[in-house]
Amino acid sequence: MRRFDYIRPASVPEAVAAGQHPGTAYLAAGTNLVDLMKGGVATPERVVDITRLPGLSAIERLPDGTTRVGALVRNSDLAHDPAFAKDYPMVAEALLAGASAQLRNAATVGGNLMQRTRCPYFTDAVSPCNKRAPGSGCAALGHATRIHAVQGWSAHCIATHPSDFCVPLAAFDAVVEIAGPDGDRAVPLTDFHRLPGDHPERETDLRPGELITALRLPPEAADFRAHARYLKVRDRTSYAFAVVSAAAALTLEGGRIGRARLALGGLALKPWRVAEAEAALAGQAPSPEAYAKAADAALAGAEPTGAANAFKIELARRVAVRALTQAAAGTPARIPALPASPFGIV
């Protein structure tokens, strides 16, 4: 096999120290990284195994109401945590809509943020790809499939981010806690993933050696618990990435929308959240017209990257409207048997 150094640090500072070596990858569940290494897409010289680090596996409620989720909490453990699912049903539903049961049992919260794109020209390890081999070009450009972006893409990259989990996190202003050589810092999730621009190889805000240690959901996120849904349109009922998805959350006050949150998945290299869309809903009576205005705002500026994905713009509008409609109707008492499915009505 291709040789790499394997390091299993005993503490976060040790991990960060080990992670500063160029060409390092942190290994959590490895559900994405190991596949990419087998395919020759990821070629780390050093793998730092963080799975046994202490202190990264707790789900805590801080005194100010913030929920703090350790980076090594498993997706399924988080989704099935009763207190978490009660306060953030939209996040739990998104988690359960992702991947397969086996993958959810392994995959970690921090690793989910670090998923790489599913663009076939990235994963084939040989096509021109500015993300994998900066400056080599973009084989997808002009040959977009339905997986490719309609928002936020550049002439250098039209890939999308595959995560479901990150979509409601973006809507809820989740914050990423990071440990690094220069100390700890916190970055809003909406700033964590970068759009491709001129440098598609720069995928996140992480600096060399930095390690995700936790996610924080601010106290306000729980205010939406009665009216929050994640909706995922996909080509099969489970174990499929979103064609388009939406996280929609509302507070209703006296028959009107108080605050609104809306983020879309499957459209861009990061969850797509537009302030104007949410502003368009605030103070409005919940109505198809209001939802349509918000959806239009969220899709403003969308452009297909090929004939194969032009449908996603109109589909995303409709998914946004439906998710908002479902959110207004109220969070179901329990997560549907087919989570986030249009057919998941309970």
Next chain:
Amino acid sequence: MTATSTPSPHPAGTVRHGSSIGQPLTRRDGPLKVTGQARFTADNLPPGTLHAALCVARIAKGRVTGLDVAAAEAHPGVVAVMRPGHAPALAKDPDAKDGPFTFRLDLLQNDRVRYANQPIAVVIAETLEAATEGARLLAPTYAAETPRIGLDSGEPFTPDSVGVGAPPVQSEGDVEAGLAAASETIAATYETPAQYHNAMEPHAAVASWEGDRLTLLMPTQALAMSQGRLAGLFGIRPDDIHIDSPYLGGGFGSKGVPAGPQVLACMAAKLVGRPVKLVPTRTQMYGPMGHRGPTRQTIRLGADAAGKLTALDHHIRTASSSFDDFFEPAGRATSTLYASPAIAIRHEAVRLDTGTPLFMRAPGEASGSVALESALDEMAFALGMDPLEFRLANYAEVEPLTGKPFSSKALRECYRRGAEAFGWAGRPVQPRQTRDRDGFLVGTGMGTATFPALIFEGMARAEIRADGTGTVELGAIDMGQGAWTALAQIAADGLGIGMDALTFRMGSSDLPNAGIAGGSGHTATAGGAIHAAAGDVIRQLAELATNDPASPLYGAGNAGVTAADGRLTRRDDPGRGESVTDILRRAGRSSIEGRGKAGADPAAQASYAMHAHGAVFAEVKVDPDLGQIRVSRLTGAFAAGRVINPRLVQSQYYGGMIWGLSFALHERAEMDPRTGRFLNDNLAEYHVPVNADVPALEAILVHEDDAVVNALGVKGVGEIGITGTVGAIANAVWHATGVRVREMPITLDKLLG
């Protein structure tokens, strides 16, 4: 090493009382499989075995101009790099054709690349990791040429034959006159994509040589044919090749012939003089293992005012590889299913820079059936007729193109039972009429299922012993369909003993050749051979008894004796009989051995058309805004002659219907038109249904007696379920939405208004 002497336990040891034909026995191999004791090829690692990894082409057409052999050889653990010019010589050009089941193989004979993922070198190493890294270090360079990808590439031509030896062009009557005389006509073009078998188990091989004798652990659907192919390539006798294939993790046709990488494992073992194990990756299965060729089918129908077809014209374009022939015989269902005074079927093809297509899950019938059943649905709507009524109005009483009577055809009963169970009556003729309480569009559709009742050449050996036990053995194959169980039932009944007294062996090439497990013909073939071999034993036993004045059966005559429960009994007097033990002991015999064979009866085939039939009814729900589709109900009613084991037969129908759902909504191989590389050569992106996609299934076993089709009266059940189902789902989607999608798979983007 035979299938029963491998270290892995075999189901031959597990027994159950009271079994016989017609009993719904559970799988005898089930407990072994769910406890991990059933040993598949890749579970084996004989002492001293080296690991091999393929290096495959990342272009679809051109030449390999360089391999960094030194880098691979320098990697610790690498033992050898097999490549053109450094590979064991073959006794026969692997591109030589000597029959329709001989497919050209890429075995490192030159630097030519004919398709993406073609093996171009094999690295053999002490560990799998070293072999894998060695293959990467080869870092091939290429002189790439522009590949031909897609049905519009290349000049169409009429192939010599389609499928395995079927005529590409068939016609009866004057189609143009029939269309001109019709009161209603339709013409529509349907497309089906390239699909890949994707059996769960890869085409693994563990090969070892002792001199010129080859031992090969390999999943295969055809032991003796594989022996023959390998014997030709290596210039040795078929008998000097031992193949062990006790279990398959699915085959679907792709294991019907040895795949190139399996032969490469044998070559690698010869090169290094040690056993070699080679397990291709999932991605490496997209290329050298066959696939279902794409089709573009245009159907023209004419019908009179009473709803009788006046013309049925089916034109098919398909594709084969640049270097070999397999053409999806998509017109087959059209030749047998509906009565019309004029029928024309024409296949044409182009050559593409892909691997060679192969038989896959109802080859021909599956692809053709979706076009035919969709077109029938479109015509029924044009006529304002119920789709079932329209099919009944055009029921074929004899096989349309040949005029032969059917050996049996309980299709009317399938229609009736299926429609009744499904609740078809009262279905609105107009589309987009129904919503459920959640607002989803609801539609129903139907399709007719058909598949030929095939039988191949097969042989078996049977023995009964004085202690009342028996043995039946043959080179039959369990590819997941339940052969370990169903064939043992036939064997026990044939010898007239209980399952607990039977030793049943199969899955090894040392046993009598039982033909190919394919074409849904294995139970007819292997079961027929078992029936004949056991019958030979009983005949000899009866001769002993009826000629022995000391026997209660003396003078009864051969025809007047039946065998059951370890005894022979006079047919005309069940009170008179004696045990097998008594007959043999008195004769001074410890055992009697019999042999039998099965095969097609040319006289019956000349006189009768032989097909299984069925009717499939589907209900789908479609989100009116988002286009997402969910099949909510599938009901199939099938008539396929005698049922050996209703539980297993029902499972086969379920499996076929699920593959039909897969064809209709999921499967599609995507290739980059510039490079010919796959965009979805893995199970995350190449979709097949997951459990949550599969609705409540109902499979009704319709009684059918057939005294002609073969000795057992059985027809195949493995593939018919996929036919009919694809069209039923496509028709239901139209009925739900009013949108006719003619390009498979039907995905949500095609339904967004």
